[in-house]
Amino acid sequence: MKPDRTHSDISTREPPEPATVKVSRRGAQRARAGHPWIYRSDVDQSDHPPGVVSVVDERARPIGRALWSPASEIRLRMLTTGAVEINREWWCQQIERARSYRDSAISDTTAYRVVHGEADGLPSLIVDCYGDYVVAQLLSAGLEQLRDDVIYALREVLAPAGILLRNDATVRRHEGLALEVTEAAGTVPERLEVSEADVRFYVLPHTGQKTGAFLDQRENRALLGRLARGRTLDVFTYQGLFALHMARSAEQVRAVDSSATALAVAKSNAQLNGIANVEWIEANAFDYLRALATAKERFDTIVLDPPAFAKRRESLERALAGYKEINLRALRLLARGGTLGTFSCSYHVDGPRFFEMLAAAARDSGRRVALVRSLGQSADHPTLLTVPETGYLKGALVQALD
Numbered sequence: 001m002k003p004d005r006t007h008s009d010i011s012t013r014e015p016p017e018p019a020t021v022k023v024s025r026r027g028a029q030r031a032r033a034g035h036p037w038i039y040r041s042d043v044d045q046s047d048h049p050p051g052v053v054s055v056v057d058e059r060a061r062p063i064g065r066a067l068w069s070p071a072s073e074i075r076l077r078m079l080t081t082g083a084v085e086i087n088r089e090w091w092c093q094q095i096e097r098a099r100s101y102r103d104s105a106i107s108d109t110t111a112y113r114v115v116h117g118e119a120d121g122l123p124s125l126i127v128d129c130y131g132d133y134v135v136a137q138l139l140s141a142g143l144e145q146l147r148d149d150v151i152y153a154l155r156e157v158l159a160p161a162g163i164l165l166r167n168d169a170t171v172r173r174h175e176g177l178a179l180e181v182t183e184a185a186g187t188v189p190e191r192l193e194v195s196e197a198d199v200r201f202y203v204l205p206h207t208g209q210k211t212g213a214f215l216d217q218r219e220n221r222a223l224l225g226r227l228a229r230g231r232t233l234d235v236f237t238y239q240g241l242f243a244l245h246m247a248r249s250a251e252q253v254r255a256v257d258s259s260a261t262a263l264a265v266a267k268s269n270a271q272l273n274g275i276a277n278v279e280w281i282e283a284n285a286f287d288y289l290r291a292l293a294t295a296k297e298r299f300d301t302i303v304l305d306p307p308a309f310a311k312r313r314e315s316l317e318r319a320l321a322g323y324k325e326i327n328l329r330a331l332r333l334l335a336r337g338g339t340l341g342t343f344s345c346s347y348h349v350d351g352p353r354f355f356e357m358l359a360a361a362a363r364d365s366g367r368r369v370a371l372v373r374s375l376g377q378s379a380d381h382p383t384l385l386t387v388p389e390t391g392y393l394k395g396a397l398v399q400a401l402d
Contacts, residue, residue: 018086019048021055021068021076028057031064034386036078036123038066043075050141052079052086067123067142071176077123077140086146091153094122099157105379111194111203113215113380114158119390120382127154128211130192130203132161135211136184139167141175151184162186166211181206193272197222199244201269214238216377216393217305217343221245223375223397224341228253230300233292233333235285235326240266242303242341243278250301253278256288286322289329298335303342310346319346320353324361331365334400343375343395354394368401 023031027042038055046068053068055076065086066076079086098120106112114134115127124140134154138144154163163185172179192203196218205212225245232250234243239262243255247270255278257263263280270278281288285306304326310319323344330340344354355371362369375395376383383391 018052018054018065019046019068021046021048021053021066022060023055023057023063023076025058027076028063031055031076031078032081034384036066036118036387037074038076038078040073040075046070049145051145052142054083067140067146069141069175071141072174074140077118077142079121079123088149088152091146091149092156094120095127095153095157098122098127101382102380109194109196109218111196111213111215112218113378116381116390118387119384125150126211128215129158129160130194130205130212133188133192133205134158134160134163135166135188135205136163137166137169137211139169139171139175141177144175144177147184155185160186162188164188164205166205196241197225197245198248199225199241199269200272201239201241201244202265202272204265209238214241216345216381217241218380219378220341220343220375220395224301224303225249227339227341227397228301230335231298232301232303233299233330234303234305235289235330236304236306237266237280238262238305240269240278240280242305244269244273244275246301246303247275247278251277254281255279256281256283256285258282258284285326289326289333292333293329297333298338299333300335300338302330302334302338302340304330304340305343306345308346309344310348313348316348316353319349320357323349323354324357324364327358327361328364331361331367331369331398331400334367336400336402338400339372340398340400341375341395342398343393345393347389347392349394350388351394355396358396358398362398370399370401371396372399373397 022044023038024042027038055063055066064081066078098115110131113128115122115125124143126137128135165182165184168179168181203212221242228246228250232246232253234255237243237255237257240255243253247253260282309322310316377393
């Protein structure tokens with residue numbers, strides 16, 4: 001999927017001159033400080049249809065070009081800081097730049113993210129590669145209007161055997177867009193086999209979570225795979241990837257999830273790798289952790305990789321209580337010298353709050369707990385320092401000292 005490319009066959013069609021949208025002083029300052037989002041409250045009323053617009057400040061000084069979404073709370077998503085034509089050539093250049101970074105940043109995998117939205121200067125666009133296939137998400141009304149150009153650029157730069165659009169993320173409803181899963185080019189199978197390090201696994205691009213798999217944990221899975229030993233517990237296992245990595249070095253692994261459908265895929269992944277030392281358990285994670293504590297079980301390695309408990313700011317406190325509970329119980333289950341890998345993918349639970357929660361769980365556990373290493377998302381999911389929303393995954397590797 002990394003062909004040499006020439007621009008000789010790129011369409012020379014230029015889009016019409018975009019409409020102009022004026023923003024407030026605060027909106028202009030935000031954009032010039034490096035954050036691509038400008039909210040409804042900082043935009044003059046406008047009846048322009050979705051698409052690309054020119055953005056100017058309150059004194060009509062140019063700021064750049066942006067995606068315009070008239071029904072969204074995020075009205076503008078900045079693409080450039082100059083009057084650059086947003087045409088097919090531009091899309092090809094941007095996607096090629098993103099691909100070039102992945103060529104240097106990742107290895108030993110056939111499943112990885114090529115475009116991470118705002119972090120790659122392509123807000124509301126997600127592009128994941130699974131072997132010879134691409135799964136993409138167009139998450140804003142402005143970007144949706146450019147669908148043909150985006151698909152053209154993906155075909156030109158990545159030359160996939162097929163492109164699937166997983167436009168079923170609920171955020172599209174806030175943009176006034178329909179939810180859909182549709183093939184944009186070629187045919188994408190219902191199930192694909194990919195690999196990371198020495199683990200092979202199946203991806204369900206049409207029906208799996210996100211674009212078919214959680215690629216942001218790839219490096220953390222490899223790390224826990226190297227560190228796991230003895231009796232190991234993987235809670236919220238989903239399709240079993242942490243468990244399969246850890247099964248290579250652990251004596252025995254218990255992998256817990258409440259979804260029978262996810263566990264069926266996990267079992268298939270175990271068979272694919274010839275792994276037989278994983279016990280797959282269908283159970284509510286909170287209930288199961290309590291039952292393990294009652295039984296006075298101990299584990300040498302534990303992984304907690306829960307779904308987002310705080311999808312909205314209003315649920316933050318409840319989410320923190322949930323994170324504290326599972327981490328408190330996990331710390332009490334750790335054998336002396338045992339290792340816990342714990343994570344939160346909730347954007348609203350920022351780094352300081354995550355580590356405050358973990359410290360509180362450590363205090364209440366009665367254990368001496370050392371932070372071995374802070375963890376985050378894989379290198380193909382870069383975090384833009386001026387856009388904290390791009391860095392949603394927080395994690396920690398801790399050890400029970402007594």
